[in-house]
Amino acid sequence: MRMKLDRRTFLAGSSALAILPYVSFARAADRTNPIIALDTDIGNLDPGNRVGTTESNIIRSVCQTLVRFEPGKTSWTNDAAKEIKQISDTEFDFELNRGQMFTGGFGEMTADDVKYSFDRFIDGDKNGKKLTYADDMEALKAVEVTGKYTGKLILKHPSAALWLIGLCDASGAILSKKAVEQLGDKIATTLIGSGPMTLKEWRPKEQFVLAANPDYKGPYKPHFEELTGKIIPEHKTAFLSYQAKELDFTAFDADQLNTAKRLPDTKVIDIPGIDYTWIGINVEKGDLADLKVRQAIRWAIDVDAIIQGAYSGATSRAKTLLAPGLLGNWADAPLYTRDVAKAQALVAETGKTGLTFTFTCLNDATSLAVAQIAQANLAEIGITLTINAMDSGAYWALGADDASKDLELTLIPYTSKFDPSFQTQWFLASQIGLWNWQRWNSPEFDKLHQEGLETLDTAKREEIYINMQKLLDESASCIWITHGRNFFVDAAWLKPMFLPNGKDWQFEFFDKA
Amino acid sequence: MTRSQRTAAFIASRLASVMLTIAGATLLLFLMVRLVPGDFTSVMLGPRATPVLRAQITHDMGLDRSMVEQLWLFASRAATGNFGEDVVSHRPILDIVLDVVPNTLALAFSALALAMVVGIPIGVIAALKPGSWLDSGLALLSISFITTPTLVVSVILFLIFAIGLHWLPVAGAGNPGDIADRLQHLVLPSVALALGWVGYISRLVRAALLDTLAELHVRTLRAYGVSEYRIVGLYALKLALVPVVSILGIGLGDLIGSSVVVEIIFARPGIGSLIFNSIAQRNYPVVQACIVFIVAFYIVANLVVDMINAGLDPRIAAGRG
Amino acid sequence: MAISLRNLSVNYSLQQGTAHALRGVSLDIEKGQMHGLVGESGSGKSTVAFALMGLLANNANVTSGTATIEGKSFDLTKRNATADLRGRGMAMIFQDPMLSLNPVFTIGTQLCEVLRRRTPGSDRKTQGAMAEDALAKVRLSNPGRRMNQYPHELSGGMRQRVVIAMALLSEPALLIADEPTTALDVTVEAQIMREIIGLRDRIGCAVLLITHSLGLVTEYCDAISVLYAGEKLESGTVRQVQRQPGHPYTRMLFDCEVPIDRERHADASQNRFTVIAGDLPDPRRRPPGCIFNARCDVSFEDCAVVSPGDYPVRNDDSHSARCLRLATP
Amino acid sequence: MSGIFATLKRICSERDGRLGLAFTCLILMFALVGPLVSPDPNAIDIKARFAAPGLAHLLGTDNLGRDLLARTSVGTRYALTLAVIIVVISSIIGSLIGIIAGIVGSWIDRAVAAVFDIVNAFPPLILAFALIALYGNGSATFVLLVTVVFIPQFGRMARARAKTLRNLSFIEAERMLAVHPITIVVRHYLPNVAGPIIVLASMNLPVVIAFEASLSFLGFGVQPPKSSLGTLIKDGFISINQSWWPTVAAALVLAIATLGATLLGEALRRVIDPKSTRAR
16 A cells, blocks of 8 residues: 655644744745646546546647647647648548657657557557547548558548547547557556656646656747646636735636736736537427427526626627537527517417426536526526536436436536537437437438538538527527636736637647746 | 553454444445445446446446345455546546545644644643633633634635735645645644634543542642642643543544535645545545545544553553543 | 641631631640541541641631641641642641542652652652652562552552552651541551551651541550541540540540441441431531530530530640530639 | 523523523524515526625625525525424434333344444544435435434434433333333333433534535535525635625624534533533
8 A cells, every 4th residue: 555644744734833824935926937727637648538628738738649739729730740641531641750759768659659549549448448539530440550650541531520629639649659558557647758748747636747848859849847737626716826826827717807807917818718508408308398488498598697697797698509710600690688578478378387397507606606597587487497406427427328318407518629510419319318418309400410520611511510500599409608718817927828719728838928 | 461461452352343343334335335226337437337337347346246245345345445446537546545645634633733732731721720711711712613613714714814814825735845835735724624623622621630630639649749730731631631532533533524624625635625526526436435544544543542542541451441 | 846736717618608617626746646636527627637738628718727847837827838848748648549549640650759849859760769668668569560550450458558658758747647547448457557657657757647436546546636516625645535535525436436446337428426316516507605515415504505615634734625514613 | 481491591690601592592583583674585686796785785795696694694594494403303313213222222222332333433524425425415315314424423322321211120110010111211211311312412403503514515405596504605705706705704604603502502401411511
């Protein structure tokens, strides 16, 4: 058994009061390397089995990918690859740079390593177990090695998504075959890469330290020697910690915006999100199967009040599934501004009275605020809502085992990726019983989705996705709330960098202002 | 029987009862989890219940075998610290628990030390002049300390010293390796955790000391001219500490329990916040491992307390305590 | 040098009023002698001891009294007047040896604590040797081992020997033994008394033996004082008092003592002189006249009115009693 | 009735008792009268979010513009009600189990004692946590599960009392006369166990109040839009940058409630059971 209770920790504990608090602690002014906050700890550093964005951000900065996102953009340039040649819609040749060394003495990167890394997504891990993120590489059929540094990617079908959510992102990280085989199960906690940074230290639940990798051969040299990430689960705490100058950068919640704007030596960064939060209505459940009831609910719920009350008015309301800026955003989508008379009329048409529904949501403050506003709104048209707030574990468990069949109204927050197909897939008939909690079943929608996947022409895809959103709108199964907005406070001396969604941070591009 | 034989017999009997309690606690924990309605693999895996994982859990925990075998499997693994692999991070659960344990132990022990260092003198001072205004003032103070929930103390300390005055850090456990920093991060949480026990210990010391001072052997010492300071501070105090020490075992359990609230408020990594977060994520294997650890720690702490008391009061080991 | 106590009066303030525990009690104890102070429970005999030691309870109040010990005189009305003497000029042996030692310290530690005061500056080793020697002197078996034992490992008699050894170590001028054998087996009584005598002879101190047992007094003491309801009714040498008790109370005491002398109950409360009819007077309101009047079998009219003084018995100045019958009009 | 009056009189005869009574009355007033005179605690007014204390809202408003004074007093009422229910149920169930175990004796008694010991080996908050996480968070389930945590304390006390009573001669005599066991329990056991159980219950009330607050702070128990003291502290804590007073107000109410209940409980103990000296 490994006990880490060292003498120092113990002494520190028992003499806590002996040393009084007047010794001032490390302040921003003394710092040359940034300390930032992350709300989630590292869960698993295996790129294919990662748990959340914390790991993908680390993986992208520690490992090389064939092509790397440019700073703050969804366009990419070569990184590990010296050249990528398109042979056809489904065939690509690649050639690696020479002399790209894995840290820890695992040698030079070869095409074998690329094949090995990507094959794990196709064939599963060493035990044949499917990787959690295997679907990111769904379109990839095989990797062929043609030389020490050259190889070929063969696709099942033409795919725009493979590059955006697969090869450029953490799933595309190129691992050392030797290292993975040698590490065995430790791959979950050890990350060997050849990228701009190295994971120098990780104290679970406390912090991790990324350091510049001196051996990195690629085009992007990190600007800081070290970057420390503190694990602070609550944004509120992280924000307070930032105010106390313990941190240089953190995300914060919308309701702190005014406070943030008043802080000295601080830049407030405000990035419109591409995620989507909506109230899903189960179209199979009891009275909700009646389209008019769903429409009445849509007219009754005051989304603008929700934006004010739950999001402090700091974000704008969503009209549709795909956020502005994404391919397929439906700019002319109808806006349902609260109309109690219309809602009451619709309810009257159905002849139903004493409607009672359950509103399921997560138990965080924002969700609860949304729920309580919806509750008050619907009470005015004679619909009683019972709020069922769940912790995240119980809530997301609804996605398994058809547990969602008893849901009625549900507040659902989903994250987005840059390809619209990633968003639309959750509304397919095949997802009923899994993540399609509206249980809305439209063969037409499903057909369009498949078409969208296999189409490469941007204009054509745009049209496909707008049509899909029109179908969703007609169903009145979704009341769109917001695409979210990401707020960060940032010490004046630091210049952070993220992809346009505001969620994917590019540690390798963090810089002095 | 000689004294050492008696002590050995005492330790053996305590160990035996500790083993029984641990066995019982394991059984209870096992039943608690098994009696949850619904398919057990769904209960354990929650949102991550894929058929592959289900099969793995079924195999790992022996769900296809008899209840007795399952219990045996569970108990023997708990005894060896083999809690399996976390389905979220694929790391050994034992590692996940041990990662955070030092933080909580540092917190609990510093709170306990603080409670004793402050509580015992307050109790002694109050006992020196029973009935005086000082005594009744300290009594009210102590009882306020006891009754103010840790939640309230934490929030108020946090507001004043971390947010208001910026004297002490807001979040976390401090930089690894930087002792001063870690100490600063420990101050508020341990004070918050200790305050109730300051009050409790001081009242207990006062009561026990007054009881002891009324005993006849104190009169003997006085009759032989032993100074009042030595009587109170040495002879009576040692005897009065026996009930105090026996309560400390319970105290440690209570401190670890309350550490959940403190660790959440001060965003400290620790076993309390680990349990809380694991419950929120429905990560029951981790919750289970944490609870096994806490219960074992609690029971062992009580055993240690018994040993200390046997050292303080030789009558306990002789079975006349 | 004699030890004398003059005019000691002690009150206890109770919720129900003020109880007069002692009224004008005087005693004289010769050096090298053992003086027996006899009385029933509640007569105030232990109060005498604690007043001398300055160990009275907080609600006790010494209204008058002077003690003269080794030529120095002490005003007992002052709190802690004799504090300086504790452990040096005075020592005490208590009624209940089971409770009079601290249970969580070894015998050795507690003996050495006495020496800390008696011989300040001596090192631990010397103190240990002295303590062990004292245990040997009170004839405790295996003294070396006893030093490291705790009180609960010793029998009552052995513990009383330990307390006697403490007294021995403090080399007092006055040793007060408060019912030293009451809580012990009758068979141990003689041994303990022998140790007390031995101690007196070794140091040459005065001993005040407080007891309700006339048997003990007649067997071991040189002089005797009889206390009743806070007043001294008679005092003299044991021989004088035994031959001719001056006070009817003393006579009655002797009358009932003999038969119960050798068959005492384990419970001290059962040993009261129940044979004397009647109860003690209310300590809060002293009746006028003789304090013993209500229970006296030879009282006459004046006894209820006139408070008697101390009158010599048989014209012997060293033997006096407080009975009107002795008053020569 | 006169008994209650006499008890109150004796409680008032000392400082701690008076203080306890005063604090308790204050909190009770707040919990009972507050909701009657203040606006609807659930009325949402988005325009008045985070209003500072003023004439319209004495304690200001929360993130949905709801009156915090009203929410705090309703929350206090909720917390107190819940605590009383939990204490009453666990003391009744605990006493019954304890009495039965004490009377029946033999292996049943030893088994019950062992179960109590084992439950006590779990720190209460952690045990409650695990139970709630496993068995759900509905109001009824919540009360039931917290009750389970507190049963052993009452059970132990009742069991100890029952065992001493069992050996008393008059009960033995009645048993030999074949008086129905239920009659014996009602006639002798219940009245004799009631005193100490009432004392223990009153001493446990503040513990349960604090316990419920901790749990609701962590998100267990009460469901929105209802509020409890713990959720008020938590909600205030989340918006601590907007305003600190909602947190402090709820925290103060909680502290006064537990202090008052403790002082009153101790005074009650001194009246009912003057011999015992232990504080907890």
